[in-house]
Amino acid sequence: MFKILKQYNKLQLYINNYSSQNLMGKGYNNICSRKYKSEVVRIDYEQLINEKCDLEEKIDRAYGKNGLGLIVIRNVPEITEIRQNILESGFQLAHLNKARLKELERPDTQYYVGWSKGRQYYKDVDDYMQAMYYARIYSDSPIYPPDPELERKYTNIWPEELKNFKENYIKTGKAIANCQINLLKHFDKYLIDKIQTENSKEYKSFLYKNFSINNDATGMMAIYYPPSLFEHKNYNGKSDNWCGWHRDFGLLSGLLNPMFFTQDGKVVYLKTGGLLVKDRMGDINEMQYDDNEIVIQAADTLFIFSGGSIISTPHAVKVRDDIPKDLFRLNFITFFGPSFVTKIKPPGNMSFEELIKKDTLGMSNVVTKLREGMNFKDFITETFDNFVKSKV
C-alpha cells in the first residue's frame, strides 16, 4: 500500500509541476497529422441537451451510410477534470499487487465484473497487453428479477483501498451516460422516417422512452500495458495489438480521450490515441480528439432496434508508430445498453435474416447469434463466450 501511495504522490507532484515544454523535450512529440477518410462530426454539449435543436442532419452524416460511425460531443461540462481523476485512479488500480488484483476477478461472469488481464481475444488475435475493470454505474447489480442468483453473481466489486476510486468511477460513468441518454432523443427523431412498420406510432420516441430509465450502464477501465514489457515473440509477434477489431454490444459506447503514463506514473501528452475506426465504406480512420470531448460509437443493439439503419461501429486500438512503446495507455468507456430483461428484436415484422443483410460491413460475427425471444442478458453472455478466455 505504501508503495502505491508513494507512486501516487509522485504522480500528483508531476502533474502539479507539469509543463508541456518539459514533455516535448522528452521525445514524445513525434506526432503525425491525421487525414480522415470520413468526416468527424462534432456537436456541442449545449446542442445535445437541447431537445429542440435539430441534429438529424448531423446524425445522418455521423452514423448514416457515408458516416464514420460515431459523433464527438464537445465541451462536456467538467469532463477534463473528471477524465484526469478517473484515469489516474486507473493507473493506481493497475499497480495493486497481483494477489489483490486476483481477488478482484470474477471469472464466473466471464470477467464482465471486476478485474481481468489478457483474457480477451478477437478471432485469432490475443489481446495479452490489455487489462480491464468493469463495474455498473447506476446500481451495484444488474436488474434481473427472473434470477436473483445472477444479480448476486454480477454485483460490483470495488478496490475499496483506493481512495475516491469508486466516487470517480461513478461520476465518470454518469457523465458519459448523460450524453448517451440525451443522444437517444435525437436518434428517435432521426429514425422516425426510417423505421417503417404497420404501427409507426410505437416507434415514436422508442429509444428514449424504453432506455432512458430502464438500462444497463456499465463502465470499463481499459488499461493497456507498455508493449516494451512483453516478449512478443511468445505471442505470434503481434506487438501492435492493444485491442483487436470488434464491435460493442450495447446501444451506444461512450469513450473519453485516452491518457498516457510513463511506467513511474508521469502523464505524457500525445495528440494520437491509437483508436482506429472502420467507417461505413470499410476504410480505416485513426481518431484524434480532445480532453474535453467524448466520442459516442454505435453498438450492436442499436443496429437491431434501428432495423439496421445504424450499423455498429467496428473499432480497434493499435500501438501506432508514433506511440512510444514504453507507455501505459488508459481509458474509460461507458457501455450503455438495454436492461438485462429487455427482449431484443428488430422493429415491426422484420426478421433477423432481413436485419443481418443490412450489415454491409460484413463483421456480423456477433449478430448472427440472434434468435427469437432473446433478451439482452442472453445476448451479452453468449457474445462474451465468443471472445473471453474463461479458463487459461
Ligand SMILES: [Fe+2]
Ligand atoms: Fe470496443
